[in-house]
Structure formats: structure tokens, C-alpha cells
Amino acid sequence: MKDKGLKIVTIGGGSSYTPELMEGFIKRYHELPVEEIWLVDIEEGKEKLEIVGSLARRMVEKARLPIKVHLTLDRKEALKDADFVTTQIRVGLLEARAKDERIPMKYGVLGQETNGAGGFFKALRTIPVILEICEEMESLCPDAWLINFTNPAGMITEAVLRHSRIQKVVGLCNVPIGMEMGAAQILGVDASRLRIDFAGLNHLVYGLDVFVDGISVKERLLSLLTERKDTVAMKNIHAMGWEPAFLKALDLFPCPYHTYYYKTKDMLEKDWEASKNVGTRAEVVKSLEKSLFELYKDPELCDKPPQLEQRGGAYYSDAACRLIHSIYTDKRDIQPVNTRNNGAIMGIPADSAVEVSCVITREGPKPIAFGELPIAVQGLVQTIKSFERITIDAAINGDYNQAHLALTINPLIGSDRLAKQILDEMLEVHKAYLPNFFIDRSNL
Amino acid sequence: MKDKGLKIVTIGGGSSYTPELMEGFIKRYHELPVEEIWLVDIEEGKEKLEIVGSLARRMVEKARLPIKVHLTLDRKEALKDADFVTTQIRVGLLEARAKDERIPMKYGVLGQETNGAGGFFKALRTIPVILEICEEMESLCPDAWLINFTNPAGMITEAVLRHSRIQKVVGLCNVPIGMEMGAAQILGVDASRLRIDFAGLNHLVYGLDVFVDGISVKERLLSLLTERKDTVAMKNIHAMGWEPAFLKALDLFPCPYHTYYYKTKDMLEKDWEASKNVGTRAEVVKSLEKSLFELYKDPELCDKPPQLEQRGGAYYSDAACRLIHSIYTDKRDIQPVNTRNNGAIMGIPADSAVEVSCVITREGPKPIAFGELPIAVQGLVQTIKSFERITIDAAINGDYNQAHLALTINPLIGSDRLAKQILDEMLEVHKAYLPNFFIDRSNL
Amino acid sequence: MKDKGLKIVTIGGGSSYTPELMEGFIKRYHELPVEEIWLVDIEEGKEKLEIVGSLARRMVEKARLPIKVHLTLDRKEALKDADFVTTQIRVGLLEARAKDERIPMKYGVLGQETNGAGGFFKALRTIPVILEICEEMESLCPDAWLINFTNPAGMITEAVLRHSRIQKVVGLCNVPIGMEMGAAQILGVDASRLRIDFAGLNHLVYGLDVFVDGISVKERLLSLLTERKDTVAMKNIHAMGWEPAFLKALDLFPCPYHTYYYKTKDMLEKDWEASKNVGTRAEVVKSLEKSLFELYKDPELCDKPPQLEQRGGAYYSDAACRLIHSIYTDKRDIQPVNTRNNGAIMGIPADSAVEVSCVITREGPKPIAFGELPIAVQGLVQTIKSFERITIDAAINGDYNQAHLALTINPLIGSDRLAKQILDEMLEVHKAYLPNFFIDRSNL
């Protein structure tokens, strides 16, 4: 790690999350000497980039720090000699997300950004772009760390690990942090005293054990959890409590997204109702974003506005700063991130990405070995990992048959007939973002 | 294996399948010298036992063979010094099966005898009875082979392997034989020229490869399959064709029961409709059985009547005879049976039962090593195996929480809320057959 | 398999073993319709080829069979459209073997053809030649089976499996057959009633269990074995009995070559003494071979002479015929052969060759799943497999460092210093047969 100040590149810099990222770097500046932050976006995001970029500069100015904020549409210029690259892109913008959510629902299956058919198409659109970024990094900043928090974070991390030479990649998610905060609140202890052993996949992570001051309190937490009406929910997931007998036998702390698998029917109905009343999540977020950007425009605003926390991705960007900070300072704190499995979870391929508690060192995250997952969850984790691996291959090769297979084996779909109908309609509407599927291979 | 004639014991001997079993022994008599066949049943089955037992005796007489057919309600007397014990019992009779089918359907999930909630309750009722039989075998005929074809055959085999000292146990199913016959017919070749490498679980078995005269014809078979409207269906499974792109990418020959997982919604609807029109399978079978027993009563009948093939379990009893014959003669033919995994399928515990091609020797079935299953199916097989293991433990311990967990993780249910409702109602209606769940443990 | 008669090609056809091979084909002719046998050899072996080829023709003539025996130095002509190719070559002839035996002994470590430093150099010389043959087969007879009985048979099978497109390859060894015959003799039963579950590596295979008429007699066999002064020895392995307590705790039937690992010091001394008195094995064989070829020249001789059994490779060629016969007729007998592991032995890579009981079908050998080896032998098997894998890579890449590593980790050497000395001297003396190590890579 060089001694001079760091160069950070944020791809998708025009995102509404950027103020949180800025806040994160500003408050850690004394230990993490950032010299330049490059906010990169594409032509369609230019206006938002300028709005949020100006706010970023005002924030730095208010903090009286010598951080230079660059705004650019030229990704290569930005990547040159970067130390850390963060990605928070959304290929096809919220419009595409709305389709991911609406279309599957027509066929009676879950439309959601990260799981099921929705997450599948987001992966198909995003993976080729991320691999393009990696290719540029290979020549422009081969030693930089890639910190991805674009969803579906697990699949994107694995795509990079298996299909590029960039191996210094970490996928971040705010779900585990939310679980830690939720558990601390339920138990009535300060979060600093609590630690969770996390293992699983992105949006399918389990708390294997929960400690306060080094003593396991899992049993107590699970018992308190069943007395509640919610599942330590995320902003964007409907709150529904777990059945006590099920949770007792499961003997694990599930993540909010587990409701999609253990309450499939109920979640589908809730999503369906929400889509009729308040709109799908993309539609809600779209209007939230609009108000946020109105706020950001205010030249008097020099701080991250509290309204951003309504946005749903709370802690996300802060998690990225925290991770960069820990790598840079060899902090060796334990963070759950998406990384190369390397045996941490038995039965999952060594080269697959898993979401697992890691000690964060200057060499990067080192995953803790958790052995075999409890038998009750091995199958689901294996199934989703199989779905992810096949999806990644389909995304890269534009392989229609593999895509059909991946959708069919996803337990939220479970139908070769519906899979075909959804696939055909979605390929058509997302055509512009899925070039791999529409290449004329006749003369290859 | 002793030189004198063999003693065969058939528990559930009053079953309508018994004539097929008799036919099987009669036609193999020259190589398989059966001296005694003991047909055992319970008080409630006495009448049927007498009807079918008389037919059995007429069949032997017609064949002019020195096989003695004993009818008894005294299981211990029958088991004494047995060489082979076959089990074809139905705890709770067809009435219980009808409830297994009807009740889940009320909650919108699959009711079917071997998969999902139906199979779960059949396991709960059957496992304690089978383990009781094993306990008797341990003292009365410890060296006998237990050939089980009571469903769910995989779980029952595993319960015996893991929870009794009887290790010479084989679980039989007619699905793989049906697949071989179906494939031979589709390919237009004699079945003797065809061989399938089978691996998976009971009612979840895949043809990994298909050979004619030693040459793989899998690709051709899968391609012909997609041109058909059915899935090489069983009598009791609705015929629906596979989507070509899915099947091509799957690159395996699925079994008819895979429709429950890869066409979940459609199967649910078909079952629902059938239940309204012709009745559930149990209800259909009940009337079929009634006619069969009318036929069996005919003192002129000295053969297995052709109508038995409508019953649904075609080849089942013959498979049992074939297996006994192969063990007795060290025939070394390759048969797909349910046996101890022992590494044949990687990733599944060594002590679990799997359904896999085995070479049948006088030492019993030796499973062929197939390594890792293809990635697309690892997760489903793992999930169902996890469901099976937890179900077995719940059955033996009468553990409500584990039962709730097993039902919830089954992908045909996928809801802790529905699982609880179904569990509560079903435990109540099957109460008489689930003593483990209703023991007063307060003073244990 | 075609209907017309078979074409068999034997590379190294001038070997003294060929009469046994001929006898094997002649006695199985009624079920195995061999039409042509091509005996192939190299220029240096021309004289022997003619002697043994003439004997082969006289044998066929005496048997009045329409088998055509071709003698040729043109390997490609022979391979064209072959059905089975057998390899019994010896690169560098017995002269090279004598060096394999003598030189390591100078450094105080074992010199033996298949284990330790001797086997290592035999592998280095042989693997490139076998891969050349495979390359020719890929274009001339891609569907033929390659039956290799050149030593070290395990490494050669694995080299073919991992480094050529020929996957229909089987490695044969007469050790397991010898163990079966020895065990039958000790137990006083006919070999046809006995079966051994074999698992391990070539020349490191264990009998996991031993059955007579389907009943385990392992305990009795091990107990009888310890009463003997020998280890069911091969002609070429010194007879020494096993210590009773060791064998009882091992609870496995070791193969004769296990003496090299479990009696290292004693074997070294015996080999050392033998080399001083009767000469090394190669030197003994050389004189045996000379007498054999004198016999073969006799134009009156029309049968395999009994003296051949002194040669050491008893049953070897017959094993090849037996295997070909079983594949051709789909006999499904159980034979221990070297084949792709595919999970048969847990912990060994799926693509490695293992020596394991297989059911022999028209699709080839299907290995039986044996799960984990007993803990006491896992390490040794793993060590030798590691040695084999690294040796294969060194042979193919001519990699000096990897060669040094392989020799050092072999437990019969166990010294980086001795490994270097042996390697340097042996590379020099075998230079002519190790082109991969002496390529000028400077302008690659």
C-alpha cells in the first residue's frame, strides 16, 4: 500500500448513495488518507452525477479536508492507478428493475431484485459490464481492490473470481450488518459487544452462532425473535414473524431474505398487494430517489441528509468505507463479506463466492472455517449456489438453454414451463442490455 | 446361503400385489428354490390375506411346485429363520393415504403419497413399524435380507440402516425399471440391449447416461423425449412433456416424479382437478383394489390376472423376485436399488440411502461410484436428502419441532406457516398411527 | 461392438508374455471371435518378435482357429481400426530396468521396478511413449479400448486419463489375482467361491474385505496369514510374514508390495543381498528370458511352455484376455483394475487412476464405491498418489524441480539430498529415453 494518499474510484458515482460513501471517507480520513475520489458514471447518469458530485464537494469542503473529488464519464481515465474501485452500478436503471419485478409476478412467481427471476435478470445484465470493468482494471490498476456492492453481489463476486484475472475482489452487502444491529437491539446490548458467525450466500446468509462478550446467546435471541412480529426486517422486506417451532428446530438466525424461501406464498402475496397499492420496490425507490435528488440540489446542503436512510441501502456505503479502512490499516476486525469460499463452507466449490465472516487484513479478507452447514440448510444453499453458477455461465455465454435451466431449478420458480415464458418475455424487454444473448453467432 | 430351500416372508402379504410376487417366484423356481412362503398380515387385513393367500396356493398348485404357502397373523412365527423378508405394508391402509392426499391440498400444497407432505406423513407412520420388524429380525433371523418396497422406500431404507442393526436391507422401487422400459420403447430397441446409469434418491432418480449395446444414446433419447407429450410417465403421474431447452441443458434423463419439482404448479393443478373429478389416487386405487379382490375370489383363477397391471405398481413385486434371485445366484446384474451410499454419490453422507445402479452379488448390492452429480441437480438432491434425514429423526423421536422443520424446508411446501397448519391437522387425524408423537414424556 | 471378428493389437508383441496372451485368446475364441492379432514391436525387438510371432502362429494353427497373426514394426498400420490395443512395452529394455534397480541401491534406497526410485524412472521413460500411442489411437482407432499392462500401470493409466483424449483405458495388474489365488489356497476353498473387495493404488492395493460364498472370512484369513512365513508373495518379492498384532489392527489384507512400506529396512536388505548373490530382478529375468526364447524357437513347440510361469508375470496376459472377454460379452464379473477413480475411493481426486474392484460391462469397468479407506492407510495411499501425480507432470514437462520433489516425498527415499544425487545420476544414464528432460528450450 503506497504511502501517499489513496485514489478511490466509484463507478456509478451518480448514485443517491454517494453522500453516505463521502461521509464514510470523511469521518475516517485521519486513518484512511484519501487523496482523490473519482465519481464515474455513464452518459445517461450525467445529470445525477453532477448533482451528487457537487454535494460531495460541499461535504469535503465543510470538513476542510484535502480530498479532491473528480466527476467523469471516462471510466478508463478514472481507473488509472486506482487503489480501490467501488461499483454501485445499475444496468438499465430503475426502469429495468421495475420490469424485473412486474413481469415474473404476472406468471405468479416472485419478482424481486436479488432473488428468483428478478435477481436472475439483474445478473444477466450486470455481469458482462462488471467483467468489462475488470478487463480495464487488469491493465490500468491490476493491484487495486474491487469492492462491489451492486446486486446480486454474490453472483457478481463469483463471476469476477472465476472469469477475470482480478482476484482482489470483495462483494459487500448490508444485510449482515442489519442483522447485527437488529440482534443487538433485541438483546438490548451495544452492538460492539455482539458478534455473529455468519455463513451462507449473499441474501441467504445464516447466523450460525451469536455471541455477547464472547458467550453464546443464540438460544436467547431465537427465543426473543419468535416473540416478535417481524424477522429483523430490511426496509424493503415485509415484516413477518417466524414460527417458534420451526425456528427452534432450525437453530440458526435466518436473514430477512430467507422469508422468500421459508414463507414463499406469503411473500408473493405481500409483494403482489404492494405492487397494486404502493407500487413495486423499484417504483417506490424511483420516487424516493426523485425527492433525494431534489434535496441534493440544495446548495446549502453540506451533509448526508437523514432522508437517505429511507432509501433502503442503509449502512451499505459505510460498509464499503469500513472495509477499505480495515484493509488499509490491517485492522483485523471480523466482517461478513462475499469472498472466495476456499473451504470455509464445506460442500461448496472452493472457487465459488460465499458470504462468510472474514478477518480483514492488509492481504484482504481471510474467511473463517465453519465446516459443514447444519443439515437443514445444506440443500437450500447448494441449490441457490447451483442456480448462481449456471446463471453466471449463461450470462457470459448468452446461453439460452442454460438460462432456462437456471430459472427452472430456482425453487422460487420450479417450473420449466413458466421459466420459458418468463425467459422469453424478459429477454425481449431487456434486449438492449443483453447483447450476449443476441449476438449473431452464425459466422463465428 | 443354505443349500436347502429358501424361506421367504412377506409382511403385508394380503396386498393385492401378492399374485405378482407369486408369479415371480414360480417362474424363477428352477434357479431360486423357494421352499416356504409366509404371507403375514394384521388382524384388519385378515380377509384380504385369505383371499389372496388362496389364490397364491392355486398358482403354486397349477405350477406343480413344492412351495408351501403359509398364511399367518403371527409375525414372529413367520420371521423365525427366514432367508428373505419382503415388506409391502401400508400403515393406516388406503384411508390414511387418502388423508395424506386430501389435507395438504386444502392448504394449496401437494398431497401425494411419496413426495411432499403426503410422503412425510407416510414416513412418520411407517418407520416405527419397520423398526419394530427389524428388532424382531435381529433375534429371529439376523442374517436374512430385508427387501422393502413400502413407500417412501428411500427413507425407510435409511431409517433401517441408521437406526437398527439390520444392515442387509434393500429398498426397491419400480420407477427405474419403468424408465428403462420407457426408454427402450422410445428408442425402439429391446430392453435387454439398454442400460441406464442411475443415481439420485428414491422418486428423485436421474439417468446419468443411457447406453444401447455399450454406446451412449442419451442425447438421442433426450431429443426424442422432447418430441413427446409425456415424461415416460407412471400410471399414477400425469403425463406432461418436458421443455426442450430445459431438458437439453439438464442433460439427464429425469424420472416421472421430477415433474413435482420441475412442474410444481402444473402438477398441483392436475392433482387438484383429478381429486375433484376421479378422486385422489388413494380413492382410485381403493376401487381398483375392490375389483381386484373380487377377481381373486374366483376359485377358477390360478394366475395373476392382467388387470393387476392397472394397479400402478407394475414390475414392483417382480423387481423383488429379480433382486432375491440375483443375490441368491450371485448374478451380478446391474439393478438400481436403494442402498447405503458409501460414497457412490459424492456430497451425500456415506450412511444415507441413495437410489443408484448397483451390481447385485451374493454379498448384496454393491453401488457403482458416480462421483459428483451434475451441478444443476446437486442442490435438489441435497435438499430432499436433508428433508429425509430430519423426517426420519422426527419419526423416531416424535419430535414436533423437527417435523415442522422438515416440512418447511421441503420445496413443495416452503412455508413455515403452512407447514404448521398441515402438521397440526395431520398429526390429529393420524394420531392412532403416530404413538411417538403422543407419548406422555412427562415422567420419562 | 461390431459383429465381425475383432482386431487386437499388441504393442510390445515381441515380449516373452505373448504366448500366454495367445493361449488366452485361443481358449476364449468361442465367445470372443478374434479375427486378427497384430503383434507390433520396434526395430530392436525385431528378432524376438519373429521368434514369438512364429510360436503364436503355430499355437493358432494347432487350435485350428481362423485367427490371423500379423507381425509388424509399423505401429500405425497395426492401430488402424483396432478394437482392443494392449501394451506390454519396456522402454530401454531390461538394461534400463537393471539400472533402475542398481543405482538407487548405491545410495541406500530401494531399487525396484515399480516402487520408489526404480518405478519413478520407469514412469519417466514410459509415459511419453504411451501418450504417443494414444495420439495415434485418437486418429486411427478412437473407439478402441487400451488395455495397458506395462508398469507402473497405475501411473500410466492416469497419464492417459489426464493427458490424452483416450478415456477407454484400463490398467491391469496381476497382483490382485495373485492375492485371490493365495487367499483361496490358504483358506482351502476354490477360488470361484471367493471374492475380495479391492481398493487402493496399483502395487498398493488392499483387500478391504474377503468373502467366501458371500460370507466375510477376512478375520479368519488374517489370522491364518500371520501363522505363515510369507505375505502371499509374488515370484519377485521376498517372502516375509506379517507381525500378528500389526495385521490384526490393520484389519486389511495387504498386497505383497506393501512389504516395501511396512518392512522397508528388511526389504532393502533382502534386495541388497539378492543383488549381490543372484543379481537384481532384471538380471535374473534377463537370463530367464534368454532360456524362454530358446524354447520358443523350437518349431515343434505349439503351446505356451510351463516355464513361462517362472517369469514372474503369471496370469498377466490371461488377465488381459479375461478383461477383453468381459467387456466384449458384457459379462459383469467383478475384476480389480486400474481405472478413473470417480469417487470410488473418497479423498483421491476423481480424475486419478485407482486400483479398485469394478464390474466389467460392455461400457467398460464401473468402479464400486468403497467410501473412505480405513484411517490407518489413508495417508500412505494419499502420499503415493501425490508422488504419482507429480511424477506424471514431471515426465510430461521434463521438469527437473518437480522430479526432485516427487522423489523426495516418496517415503522410500525421504531425503532431498539423496533424491538429488539419484536424480542426477539416473537422468544421465537414461538420457536417451528421456528426451523431455533434454530438449533445448532456449528457443521455444
Next chain:
Amino acid sequence: MKDKGLKIVTIGGGSSYTPELMEGFIKRYHELPVEEIWLVDIEEGKEKLEIVGSLARRMVEKARLPIKVHLTLDRKEALKDADFVTTQIRVGLLEARAKDERIPMKYGVLGQETNGAGGFFKALRTIPVILEICEEMESLCPDAWLINFTNPAGMITEAVLRHSRIQKVVGLCNVPIGMEMGAAQILGVDASRLRIDFAGLNHLVYGLDVFVDGISVKERLLSLLTERKDTVAMKNIHAMGWEPAFLKALDLFPCPYHTYYYKTKDMLEKDWEASKNVGTRAEVVKSLEKSLFELYKDPELCDKPPQLEQRGGAYYSDAACRLIHSIYTDKRDIQPVNTRNNGAIMGIPADSAVEVSCVITREGPKPIAFGELPIAVQGLVQTIKSFERITIDAAINGDYNQAHLALTINPLIGSDRLAKQILDEMLEVHKAYLPNFFIDRSNL
């Protein structure tokens, strides 16, 4: 962890190492508030306990700390409510060690305290005593951590993990620390900038990678190593350099004890010569210890004397303090310790002890997942682990046959005949310390 001061118990408190332990606690007192240290010993060690105990009290007094030092022969009194228990016992004292070293050498195999026959007998004597301590801990201080640095540390840790209810156990060794210091010195960097990824077994641990400031320098280190005449040796291991080609291909940083496996013959000769000239290690240590205790008696001495570093166990006791400190303060530094594998090293059973880099938290050490070991070392690690597991079982059950098996499969012995001779002689001379082997089981 309680708020009041800690109670530390040191079993074998009369050891010459105790002053280092005291120094360690004294210098960390501000963060690690030790209130009581109980030094426990047995009757035979009473005199030494008093000498070293007095020195310990003088050290505390000089440091003006409120640590109470208790000396006792009553182990149970000491264990009551302990927070940390350290074990540094030597069953049979140095006399037994001298026999461990001398007797195997007579038979031409390695006599050394931790590897081969020597380590085997040390395990046999020590394991029953450690399990007795664990049994006392279960009732007197069930939540205490057991920090063992008695050799063979790996086997003792595993014996506790698998055969007692004490799961909070860590085995410590100074070898990895020595490797880190050695590597830092060779590379000319401060040790604080260096980190090694350690994985393997106790006294068989490899540096998988070596980092300075987060960048891998393994290649450079290995290259510098081969230019040296030593192997980063321990005080008690003869210095011999590695062969460059071997080390390059191995591509790992071996530990000093690897010389026993990769330079077996040379080490045997060196040990043999040393035993004739300066005496075996036990004999050397005995005289060193004598001088140390002379020094300790000096009432003016209030510090750890520098001569202790000659003793051979440098850093050992300090490592124990460092570990206790890290657990107590949740320091999350990365330390190589012996702990439950839990999948950290693939292929080794989950419940076995391995020596592996762990992050040290208030919940204890959490092992980092390293996946598969490189193929070249898998076999050796597996072999030694098999040897260890069988040895542990033999020690607990007093099983002669298993003991014979363990010794035979150890690659430093490799002979069932020598194993028997050594076993018989050693069992006799150590009889007093091996009650499990001499119980009269006739009336059990």
C-alpha cells in the same frame, strides 16, 4: 469474562520455563489483570516448584504488582474457578525423555521427543494425565480455557477435543513464532510487518504464503533460504540447508521439523552422533536445567535470566501469555495455534486438531479456511494425522495392537518388525507411566 482479576493455573509450575511465563504476565498486566497465579506440581517436583515459585514471587514484587503467586501440590484446589489453565507437564521427567531418545536409536530409527517413536511414547504417557486434568476441570472450572504447551501439543489437543467435554482448549507451539522471526531476519524486515499463512500439524506446519506489508514475498524468501546453510533451525534441531530444486518445487516454507521427513537419513545420523558426543537432547537439557535452577536459587535474582533462552523453548511461555491476552481482550490478532480443524484444512477430519493461523477472539481462536493443502504435502500430513489418531486411541484404550499399527505406519519407522521390538522394550521401561496398558482386564 469476569470483571475482577483473573485466576491463572499453571500445571507443571515447577518447570524452568515459569520465569518466562511470569515475565509475560507482568509485562501485560495493564491489559491483562491477573489476580492470582497458581503454580501446581507433583510431589517429585516439589523442590523445583519452591525454587522457581520463590523467583516468581520476587519478580512480581520487583514489578510492584498485586499478583498473588500460590504454590501447591493440590491440583484440585488450584483448578477451582480458574479462568485459564496452562499445562507444561512432563510425565516421567527428563529421564523418560532420555529413554524415548535412546531406545529407538538402538533399532536404527529416530529417537526424538515429538516425532517418531519418541513422540509416540510421550503421547502415551501424557494423554491419560491430561484427560484426568480435563475431568477435574469439567467440575471445577468448566468455562476455563486450557492452554497446553506440553508436547506433543497437537495430539494432546486432539485427545482433549475428542475425549473430554473441555472444548475450550488450545495447543501452543513456538515453532511458527520461530519461523516468523527467522523469516523476518532473513528478509531484513521487522517481524511486525510480516505475516505467514500457516497450515499443517504440530511440528509439521507449512508456511503456505509469506507477506510483508500485505504483499507476498514467499518466492524471495524461499530463494534466500536456499542460499543458507540452515533451515531456520530451532535450538534443538541440527541446521541443514534445503536443496534448491526441491524447495522451489515444494513452493512452501517448511518448518524445522520437516527435516525429519525430508532428510530422514541425515537427521538420524546427526542425532546418532550427537548422542555419542554431547548426549541426547534430554541429557543436554538435564544439565542446562540444573544450571538454571542453580541460578534461580539466587535470592538476588528478580528477573528471568538470559540463560533461559538457551533452554530451547524460547518464546513458548510468552506465546501462552500472548494468547491469553488476545482472548481476554478480543485482540483479533492472527496466531498459529493447535485447534479443532473444522474444515480449515480440507481432507483432515473436522474434529481433529490442526496447527493453523487463527484469528484470536474473545470466543477463542477461529481458524482461517485454507482449502486443500498443495498436493505434494497432502499425503504426509494425512499420514501423520492418521498416526496421531491411532496413537490417541491406543493411549486411551491401552491397546497394544493399535499401538503396533501406529508405530508401523509412521514413516520414520516403516517396519512392523522394528515397531514390535521398540514397542515391547519401551512399554517395559515406561511401565510405571502407562497404567492403561497394564490393567488386568480379565475381570472387566
